[in-house]
Amino acid sequence: MNWLEHTVTVTISLERVRVNDLTYEIPFFGESKPLETSIKCAGILNAPVVQEQSDGGMIPVLGRRRLKVAQDLGWAEIQVRPLPSSMPEQDGYELAFWDNCLRISDSATTAVVVNRLLELFSKETVCSRFLPVLSVPPRGPRIERLCRVGRLERPILSAVATGRLLEKTAVILSHLNSADREILMSLVQDLRLNANTSDEVIAGLFDWTVVQQKSIGEILALSSFGRILEDADHPVPEKAARFRTLLRSYRFPELDRREQEVQEWVRECDLPRDVRIRHDHGFETEECTIEVRASDRVRARKIIEALKNADI
Amino acid sequence: MIAKWVELMRFPIDEIWIDEDAAEEPLTREVCRKLTSARVLVGKEIAEARAAIELEADPLLRGKRILRLLRHRGAFVKPCPGTPAYVCCGLQIVHIGQGCPMDCRYCALQVYFNRPVLEVFVNQDDLVRDLKKHLDDYPDRAHRLCTGEFTDSLALEPLTGYAARLVGLLRDTANVLLEIKTKTDFIAPLLNLEPSNRIIVSFSVNALPVSRSEELRATPLESRIGAAARAQRHGYRVGFHFDPIIPYSGWEEDYFQTVDAIFAKVDRERIAWLSLGVLRFVPALKEVSLDRFGPVPYFHDAFVRGLDGKSRVTADRRIAVYRRLADRIRSHSPDARIYLCMESPYVWRSSLGLPMSSDADLSAYLDEAVS
Numbered sequence: 001m002n003w004l005e006h007t008v009t010v011t012i013s014l015e016r017v018r019v020n021d022l023t024y025e026i027p028f029f030g031e032s033k034p035l036e037t038s039i040k041c042a043g044i045l046n047a048p049v050v051q052e053q054s055d056g057g058m059i060p061v062l063g064r065r066r067l068k069v070a071q072d073l074g075w076a077e078i079q080v081r082p083l084p085s086s087m088p089e090q091d092g093y094e095l096a097f098w099d100n101c102l103r104i105s106d107s108a109t110t111a112v113v114v115n116r117l118l119e120l121f122s123k124e125t126v127c128s129r130f131l132p133v134l135s136v137p138p139r140g141p142r143i144e145r146l147c148r149v150g151r152l153e154r155p156i157l158s159a160v161a162t163g164r165l166l167e168k169t170a171v172i173l174s175h176l177n178s179a180d181r182e183i184l185m186s187l188v189q190d191l192r193l194n195a196n197t198s199d200e201v202i203a204g205l206f207d208w209t210v211v212q213q214k215s216i217g218e219i220l221a222l223s224s225f226g227r228i229l230e231d232a233d234h235p236v237p238e239k240a241a242r243f244r245t246l247l248r249s250y251r252f253p254e255l256d257r258r259e260q261e262v263q264e265w266v267r268e269c270d271l272p273r274d275v276r277i278r279h280d281h282g283f284e285t286e287e288c289t290i291e292v293r294a295s296d297r298v299r300a301r302k303i304i305e306a307l308k309n310a311d312i
Numbered sequence: 313m314i315a316k317w318v319e320l321m322r323f324p325i326d327e328i329w330i331d332e333d334a335a336e337e338p339l340t341r342e343v344c345r346k347l348t349s350a351r352v353l354v355g356k357e358i359a360e361a362r363a364a365i366e367l368e369a370d371p372l373l374r375g376k377r378i379l380r381l382l383r384h385r386g387a388f389v390k391p392c393p394g395t396p397a398y399v400c401c402g403l404q405i406v407h408i409g410q411g412c413p414m415d416c417r418y419c420a421l422q423v424y425f426n427r428p429v430l431e432v433f434v435n436q437d438d439l440v441r442d443l444k445k446h447l448d449d450y451p452d453r454a455h456r457l458c459t460g461e462f463t464d465s466l467a468l469e470p471l472t473g474y475a476a477r478l479v480g481l482l483r484d485t486a487n488v489l490l491e492i493k494t495k496t497d498f499i500a501p502l503l504n505l506e507p508s509n510r511i512i513v514s515f516s517v518n519a520l521p522v523s524r525s526e527e528l529r530a531t532p533l534e535s536r537i538g539a540a541a542r543a544q545r546h547g548y549r550v551g552f553h554f555d556p557i558i559p560y561s562g563w564e565e566d567y568f569q570t571v572d573a574i575f576a577k578v579d580r581e582r583i584a585w586l587s588l589g590v591l592r593f594v595p596a597l598k599e600v601s602l603d604r605f606g607p608v609p610y611f612h613d614a615f616v617r618g619l620d621g622k623s624r625v626t627a628d629r630r631i632a633v634y635r636r637l638a639d640r641i642r643s644h645s646p647d648a649r650i651y652l653c654m655e656s657p658y659v660w661r662s663s664l665g666l667p668m669s670s671d672a673d674l675s676a677y678l679d680e681a682v683s
Contacts, residue, residue, distance in 0.1 A: 123367045139366035141603050171599075175607060207612035252614045254626045282616040284627050285658045 003091060007081035009047045012058070014078045017050055019067045021059040024051075024092045026100040027112050028065060029161035036069045044070065047079040051092055054085055061092050062099045090120050101133050107149065107170070108161035110134050114143065115150030148174035155185055169199040172206050180209075180216035187220070190229070191240040204247050258283045322496075323413035323467060323529070324377060327351045329358045329429065331382040337434040340381045343471050350379070365428060370604055375428030376413050376529075379471075384433035388442040392461055397619035398654040399668050401587075402675035403458050403491075406443060408474045409433050410462040414495055415528040417605050418556055421462070423596045430463075432472055440481060447488060454679045457482070460493025460514075469498050476501040483508035489682050491551060495530040497539035507547030509682065512584045514551030515540050517574070519566035522558050526608075533570065541577040549582050549682070555589035555653055558610045559625060559633050568640050575644035585681050586641055588634050589653035592624045619656070627659055634663035649681040 048063025060067050061083060070078050083092070093116065104113055114136065117126045127138035136142060149160070149170045156173060159165035165188075173181050184205065188198040209219055219225070228243050249256040262279045271277065274294070280287040294300035328350045334340050335354070344352060353361055361378075368374050388407045394400030409432040410425055433439065447455060459465040459475065469475050475492050479502060482490045491512045492502070499513060515536045517523075523533040531539075540550045552574055557567065591610060598611045615623035624630070634652060641648050651674065652660055660668035668674055 124364075127367060139371075141600065144369055144603060175602065206607075210607040210609050210612035213609075252616065252626070254614070254628050255616065258626075258628065282618070282626065284619050284624075285656055 003083050003087050003095065004049065004081070007049065007083060009079050009081050011077050011079050012082075014067070014071055014075050016056065017058045017060065017067055017071075017078070017080070019060060019064060019071055023059055023089060024061045024096040025064065025112075025116070026096050026104065027109050027157065027161075028103075029106070029108060029158045032065060032069060035065055036073070039066065039069050039073065044078070047081050049081045049083060049095070051083045051087060052085045058082060061095055093117070093120050097130065104134055106161040107146075107167040108157040110136065111146040111150035111152075111160075111167075111170075112157065113150070114146045118143075118147060145171045145174075153178065153181065156181065159185070164195055164198070166195050166199050169195070169202050172203055176206065176209075176216065183216050183220065187229075190236075191243060192236050193240060197240070197244065201244060201247060204251050208247075208251055255283065322531075325350045325379045325430075325471075326377040327353055327361065327379070329353045329361065329378060329380040331358075331380070334381050334383050334434045337381070337383070337436075339432070339434040339436055339472060342473075343379070343381060343432070343434075346471055347379070371428040372422060372604065373415065375411065376415060376430065378429040379468075380427075380429045380431045381434045382431060383435040384438070388433075388439045389446040389457070392458075394671070395620035395654060398656055399652075399660065399674050400654060400671045401456070401651065401678055402671050403456050403461070405461045406439070406457050406459045406478065406490075407433065407462065408439070408459050408465075408472070408478075409468070412464050413467050414464065414530045416495075416530065417526045417528065417601060417608055418558070418591060418593070418597075418610075420593060420597060422600050422604070423594055424462070430468070432468060432474075436474070436477065440477075443481070447485065451487070453487065454675070455488045456491065456675070456678060457488060458491040458493055460491070464494050464496060465492040466494040466496050466498040469501055473501065476505060479505050479508070479511050483510055485510065489679075493551075493553065495527060495536065497531045497535045499539045499543050502543060502548065503546050509549060511548055512551045512682070513540070513543040513548045514553060514584075516553045516555060517570055518554065518556075519558070519563060519570055521566055526558075534573070537573055537577050540574070544578055544582045549584040550578060551584045551586065553587045553589070553653075554637065555587060556591035557588060557633055557637070558591050559613075559629060560610055563633070564636055567637055571637065571640045571644065580645035580648065583645065583648065585649040585651060585678060587651050587653050588637055589655075590625060590630045590633050592618060592622045592654070594621070595623055598623065620654070627656070627662075630655070631659055631663040634659070638664055649678070651678060 044063075044066050046063070048066050049061040050058040050067075051061050052058055058080070067078065097113065097117070104110055114126070114131070114134070117130050121130075127143070131138045131143070136146065145167075149157070149167065152170060152174055156165065156170060160167060160170050173184065176184070184202050188201065191201075193201060205216055205219060209216055212219065220229070224246055225243065228239055228246065231239055258279075266277050269277070274292060276291040278289045278291065280289075292303055294303055325347050328344060328347060330340055330344075330352060332355060358380075365371050365374050365378070384407060386407075390405045390407060392400065392403040392405055409430070410421075411427070411430040412419065412421060413430060459478065465475055478490055479492075482488050483506070489510050489512065491514050493514045493516065495516045502511075502513060517533060517536060518527065520533055523530065540552070544550050554567065554570075557563070593611075601608050601611050613625060615625060618624035638650050641650055650664060652664065652668075657667070657669045660666050666677075668677065
């Protein structure tokens with residue numbers, strides 16, 4: 001049944017609409033300013049669709065943002081198309097889905113929608129009817145991972161939607177409790193980490209909490225971290241770099257020790273200015289790479305000849 | 313007979329999926345005869361069941377109770393999927409099926425196959441033909457064959473009889489060595505056969521706490537070691553694979569206990585080899601494990617990207633582990649043939665003190681153990 005065919009446009013008091021009701025929400029993590037400008041200039045071109053409630057109130061089905069902007073602009077009345085309270089939740093959400101499906105493009109919105117669809121429909125229905133529209137594979141682990149992400153707090157979802165946090169990082173956050181998630185979100189914000197460095201830090205701290213059987217709060221309470229985070233004398237990028245280095249040294253103590261040994265050895269070698277030595281990545285072997293910079297090809301040729309003649 | 317029934321029940325099968333062209337194979341009829349309580353699905357029913365299983369939150373778990381009988385169309389003998397970045401042993405896999413009814417939390421097969429159900433290749437005659445042709449094509453080569461790479465060699469033996477048939481086929485072939493690798497104690501069919509030096513019955517073993525908590529539905533460690541002793545008494549040579557070794561805090565004592573338990577029950581002279589391999593995995597396995605089991609501490613240890621792209625603990629740490637375990641093994645058996653699975657010449661040299669610079673070196677080292 002197409003519920004919209006049975007609607008008429010009526011004018012109601014905006015107070016009757018509970019704009020924060022999330023029953024039919026398709027989230028939007030972008031800016032509302034352009035919509036506000038549009039409504040100021042041209043008004044609301046298409047009347048929002050709402051559902052009547054048994055207590056006389058109404059909840060948004062289509063046009064939640066339009067309703068919200070109208071409320072923010074102080075409108076007293078608004079034209080809406082009410083649907084009856086008898087409309088099942090599934091039908092209402094499906095209306096909202098088809099109305100918005102073209103703009104469900106980021107991972108966070110997709111995650112919230114997939115999670116909600118799975119609350120309302122069977123997995124078979126979701127996989128066959130809705131996921132292909134969202135370009136989500138109808139099988140495999142991503143569905144469950146999206147559901148986990150879809151249940152996360154709004155600031156995290158917003159960070160994912162705007163590219164400040166990777167989807168895989170959000171999946172890791174979903175395995176932590178909300179207090180630890182909040183701490184980590186504050187941390188990446190305070191250190192002004194980008195999506196990749198946020199992933200490195202969050203994944204590293206998560207791994208370490210699992211190994212140490214401690215919470216994020218307990219780990220970050222270590223005085224060594226505290227000294228960096230409370231340091232007000234250095235610029236944030238420098239603090240972030242020090243934090244990442246410290247975390248790495250805790251996570252990979254053997255690597256850290258070997259790197260320091262190599263640095264010490266290189267110092268002892270007293271290398272000429274144009275020579276550098278790098279050890280094999282991860283110290284999987286004993287190999288080193290010697291890099292010699294030459295100012296020009298004549299000089300390079302001389303170095304090569306010297307190496308050929310050297311008794312190595 | 314009762315023992316066989318118990319073995320069948322150890323890995324209950326709810327459904328048998330029979331591919332259309334596999335229906336008339338003798339092995340298909342044999343499996344159906346033994347699994348009378350399983351629901352048999354054919355044709356369109358399989359497609360529907362497959363679609364349904366893919367919708368489950370954990371298809372792998374469900375798939376462990378579904379047995380698909382099919383014909384294998386590719387080569388039955390394949391080289392072990394090793395890596396050029398490390399020294400590999402040159403094992404050749406005899407492909408009898410894929411998937412495992414056990415559910416070890418560290419198992420690489422969780423990300424290796426895109427089909428979650430257990431599969432048995434029922435065209436046994438094709439396998440035998442392919443195997444014979446392979447051996448005929450390379451008559452001068454020493455062949456070390458194994459059935460336990462993509463599946464457990466014996467987990468489905470009560471249903472398929474594959475191991476027994478291969479033992480019968482290969483037991484007297486001079487340049488062939490067949491390794492039957494398992495985490496079960498389903499060796500009864502092998503004890504009905506004349507033993508041969510060309511057959512190695514080998515057991516994957518681990519520290520007792522790892523075995524108990526991580527190797528879900530596998531035969532208890534003690535029973536595996538007991539089975540090794542029985543196989544040995546019957547006349548087989550045996551092997552042990554410490555793989556994956558999980559170097560958690562306090563690992564040494566636990567692994568030493570397993571080493572001691574082996575040498576307390578098994579004659580060291582009849583051990584063909586012992587392999588060691590510290591946990592390594594493709595990065596996707598950590599995600600799958602997190603999805604299926606939640607955070608498993610050892611997957612969150614200090615892993616770095618190895619030369620083959622797999623996550624590995626640092627070479628220093630692996631060397632220390634191998635050195636300690638090898639010392640313990642050698643304290644029982646100074647001449648034990650210990651080898652490392654997928655390690656670099658540097659790690660070989662630093663841990664076991666052996667120059668192992670190529671796959672050919674390692675192949676020769678292992679071939680020598682059974683010559």
